[in-house]
Amino acid sequence: MSTKHLTRQQLVDANAQLRRELSELRRAHDELVAAARTTVVQHFDGESSPLGVLIDTLDQLGKLPEYAPQLTDLALIALDQNDDEDLDEVLAVAIGWRLA
Structure with a gap:
């Protein structure tokens, strides 16, 4: 055996x-903890979009997951049935939103 x-x-x-590598991991960890804490504080303060800091930090670290919103079967049916209507209105109805 050699x-x-x-x-x-x-x-x-x-x-x-x-x-x-350990230094890079520690820096990324520190940034994520800071972003998470900021997100929680913004949530407690009633900010309208508290996830912004966390999303930006994940994006900077190259760790933001790909997001491809999926339409439900109900939304696809609504689109098929309403070819001539305004797309925003059809989608809003399909997902249950009310447009002002």
Whole structure:
């Protein structure tokens, strides 16, 4: 059974790389905690869109999930039945919103 022995320089390089990665993870964690706390405070203060800071932070970190809103079967049926009506109005009715 052969074992591979790393040189001192290889160990130093690997250690430096792991320290950089750990530093990046800590920074990302700190940013996410700050964004989460800000979101909670904004929610408690009654802000209309408290998720903005959290969404922006996730986007900056490249961790914002892809979002593709899905229409329900009811919405698709409503669209099929109302080809000539205004699309916004049809969608609003299909998802149960009332337009002013």
